[in-house]
Amino acid sequence: MSTSTDSGTDPTADPTTDPVEQLAAEGTSVESGDEIGAWATMRQGLVHSPELAEGFGLTLFLALVGTGGRVVVPVAVQQTLDRGINAPGGIDYGFVGQMALLAGLAIVLTGASSYLMTARLFTSAERGLATLRTKAFRHVHDLPLLTQNTERRGALVSRVTSDVDQVSQFVVFGLVFGIISVGQVLLATVVMLVYSWELTLLVWVCFAPLFISLRYFQRRLSLAYGVVRRSVGSMLSAISEPVVGAVTVRTYAIEERTQQRIDEAIRVNQAASTRAQGLTAFSFSLGGVSAGLANAGVLILGIWLGLDGGITSGQVLAFAFLVTLFVGPVQMGTQVLTDAQNAIAGWRRVIGILDTPADLDDPGPSGSSLSRGAMDVTFEDVSFGYPGGTLVLREVDQHLASGSRIAVVGETGSGKTTFAKLLTRLMDPTSGRVLLDGVDVREVEFASLRRRVVLVPQEGFLFDSSLLDNVRYGDLDATRAQVVAAATELGLGDWLEGLPHGLDTRVGQRGESLSAGERQLVALLRAHLADPDLLVLDEATSAVDPALEMRIGRALERLMSGRTSVTIAHRLSTAEQADEVIVFDRGRVVQRGHHAALVQERLEGDEPSVYARLHASWVAQQAL
Numbered sequence: 106m107s108t109s110t111d112s113g114t115d116p117t118a119d120p121t122t123d124p125v126e127q128l129a130a131e132g133t134s135v136e137s138g139d140e141i142g143a144w145a146t147m148r149q150g151l152v153h154s155p156e157l158a159e160g161f162g163l164t165l166f167l168a169l170v171g172t173g174g175r176v177v178v179p180v181a182v183q184q185t186l187d188r189g190i191n192a193p194g195g196i197d198y199g200f201v202g203q204m205a206l207l208a209g210l211a212i213v214l215t216g217a218s219s220y221l222m223t224a225r226l227f228t229s230a231e232r233g234l235a236t237l238r239t240k241a242f243r244h245v246h247d248l249p250l251l252t253q254n255t256e257r258r259g260a261l262v263s264r265v266t267s268d269v270d271q272v273s274q275f276v277v278f279g280l281v282f283g284i285i286s287v288g289q290v291l292l293a294t295v296v297m298l299v300y301s302w303e304l305t306l307l308v309w310v311c312f313a314p315l316f317i318s319l320r321y322f323q324r325r326l327s328l329a330y331g332v333v334r335r336s337v338g339s340m341l342s343a344i345s346e347p348v349v350g351a352v353t354v355r356t357y358a359i360e361e362r363t364q365q366r367i368d369e370a371i372r373v374n375q376a377a378s379t380r381a382q383g384l385t386a387f388s389f390s391l392g393g394v395s396a397g398l399a400n401a402g403v404l405i406l407g408i409w410l411g412l413d414g415g416i417t418s419g420q421v422l423a424f425a426f427l428v429t430l431f432v433g434p435v436q437m438g439t440q441v442l443t444d445a446q447n448a449i450a451g452w453r454r455v456i457g458i459l460d461t462p463a464d465l466d467d468p469g470p471s472g473s474s475l476s477r478g479a480m481d482v483t484f485e486d487v488s489f490g491y492p493g494g495t496l497v498l499r500e501v502d503q504h505l506a507s508g509s510r511i512a513v514v515g516e517t518g519s520g521k522t523t524f525a526k527l528l529t530r531l532m533d534p535t536s537g538r539v540l541l542d543g544v545d546v547r548e549v550e551f552a553s554l555r556r557r558v559v560l561v562p563q564e565g566f567l568f569d570s571s572l573l574d575n576v577r578y579g580d581l582d583a584t585r586a587q588v589v590a591a592a593t594e595l596g597l598g599d600w601l602e603g604l605p606h607g608l609d610t611r612v613g614q615r616g617e618s619l620s621a622g623e624r625q626l627v628a629l630l631r632a633h634l635a636d637p638d639l640l641v642l643d644e645a646t647s648a649v650d651p652a653l654e655m656r657i658g659r660a661l662e663r664l665m666s667g668r669t670s671v672t673i674a675h676r677l678s679t680a681e682q683a684d685e686v687i688v689f690d691r692g693r694v695v696q697r698g699h700h701a702a703l704v705q706e707r708l709e710g711d712e713p714s715v716y717a718r719l720h721a722s723w724v725a726q727q728a729l
């Protein structure tokens with residue numbers, strides 16, 4: 106696991122520490138990839154996006170042709186000068202013409218191959234990165250549910266979007282430039298050596314400090330851009346959270362506080378970027394100084410060598426061209442290095458997502474399939490603790506008979522939702538087993554499990570689409586007529602007809618165009634269409650008008666018939682109607698039985714039982 110990143114911590118929390126430093130040292134539940142070296146990152150990146158390497162041989166060949174073409178021009182200039190214009194018998198127009206043609210051809214060839222190479226790199230980069238993005242996005246869905254709860258959404262989104270964009274920019278522009286630059290520098294050096302080893306040595310000496318310090322810059326830039334990428338994640342988190350929670354922000358008038366957090370996240374990002382770019386600027390300036398020295402040195406030493414006749418004027422002129430070919434890429438190389446570090450930092454974060462193991466293994470088609478019919482459930486000595494925390498469920502040993510209606514009650518935080526999540530295999534127990542019809546739930550194929558077991562959460566998520574589409578998530582193959590029939594079976598036919606556009610009513614983002622009670626009806630309808638054998642309901646506590654509440658009650662009644670149902674009961678009237686009630690207290694099952702018996706149970710010293718207390722406070726609340 107990693108040591109840094111976009112975790113759920115507020116980077117602005119401790120004013121005494123530098124937020125940028127803080128960001129560099131934060132912990133997360135998703136792999137940061139920080140421990141992977143630059144080359145290993147690129148190798149892994151290629152494994153995840155094989156398209157990037159497809160046809161690379163031809164692309165490299167085109168790059169070499171393009172680079173070779175550039176060196177032809179200075180050589181043609183030197184030849185024109187020394188053997189054409191300064192020819193012993195006067196100007197040799199034929200030779201000058203040939204050289205001009207050669208230079209022209211070289212320019213056209215260079216242009217054509219550069220174009221083809223860039224087009225090929227563009228295509229393969231975009232294909233490869235689309236694959237990477239798709240893989241990363243798919244994997245986000247497989248991440249541990251617990252992780253998804255704690256990892257800030259904005260930061261996760263930034264890994265799949267802006268981090269991949271950074272990689273894309275580098276692969277398309279940086280890599281092209283990098284390939285051309287390396288080839289150009291090597292070839293320029295070879296040709297320079299042919300002309301004059303003294304001048305070549307001078308150029309290399311001028312650039313030596315830059316070359317030597319490149320490794321140092323590369324390391325510093327790598328760290329600096331790692332922090333930049335994480336600050337982008339934090340910034341997106343800070344911005345997206347209040348957008349999602351806009352109503353809370355407005356209701357509590359905390360715009361000012363929210364804005365401060367966003368401003369702070371932007372400031373941290375700005376500070377991190379400025380720090381990183383300061384390094385780039387420094388290395389860039391060093392490149393400029395080296396280039397200036399090399400240019401001046403070549404001219405002075407070239408002319409001095411020329412006085413002795415050791416070098417011709419054509420060669421000095423060609424050398425000046427060649428130094429330009431040498432200087433440009435080396436100076437820009439620092440920019441490429443910067444892009445590379447930024448991209449590698451982004452690449453690591455995307456790979457970090459892919460390297461975070463999925464929490465639940467789907468046994469796939471080789472796993473067991475659950476047969477139809479009301480389901481029998483057994484919890485065998487089940488304990489569960491969230492990562493880094495203590496056990497929140499302890500030694501739960503329960504059998505739920507098929508077809509029974511079970512209500513689960515307990516105080517807030519007693520473990521009811523955790524029990525429901527284990528029952529539906531949204532998480533696996535820390536110890537013990539959950540059996541459905543006698544089969545360990547870990548051995549059941551996901552497809553079969555999700556068909557047979559349905560959880561209706563308190564606030565079902567609705568997608569910004571029509572009501573029909575949302576209901577169909579229960580059964581994607583259901584026809585319109587089947588949806589209408591399901592609604593009628595649940596007694597919701599007239600409610601549907603009363604909606605402005607019936608099943609075609611748009612529900613808005615997260616279903617915000619519907620009332621809370623209506624959203625619950627959609628969730629129930631969705632569950633009914635799914636037709637599960639085990640129905641797990643987290644009963645909503647939101648107050649709805651009495652007519653709607655009765656409607657929901659009737660729909661629930663029909664929904665539960667003929668199947669095993671487990672309801673996390675917040676209204677104890679639900680517990681009164683259940684076949685059996687299971688009472689949780691601080692992670693343990695402390696009572697079980699029918700409502701009437703449980704209310705009567707007394708503890709030692711004639712204290713009321715947990716259920717009796719819960720019931721008494723509920724009755725008192727109803728009387729208010």
Ligand SMILES: Nc1ncnc2c1ncn2[C@@H]1O[C@H](COP(=O)(O)OP(=O)(O)OP(=O)(O)O)[C@@H](O)[C@H]1O
Nearest residue numbers: 251254491494497516517518519520521522523524
């Ligand atoms: N994602 C999580 N990470 C860490 N701890 C958690 C997480 N979810 C729940 N817990 C802890 O586990 C315990 C049991 O929580 P659970 O949600 O199961 O209680 P509950 O009985 O359903 O409560 P409520 O009635 O308020 O929904 C609580 O102490 C809670 O703080």
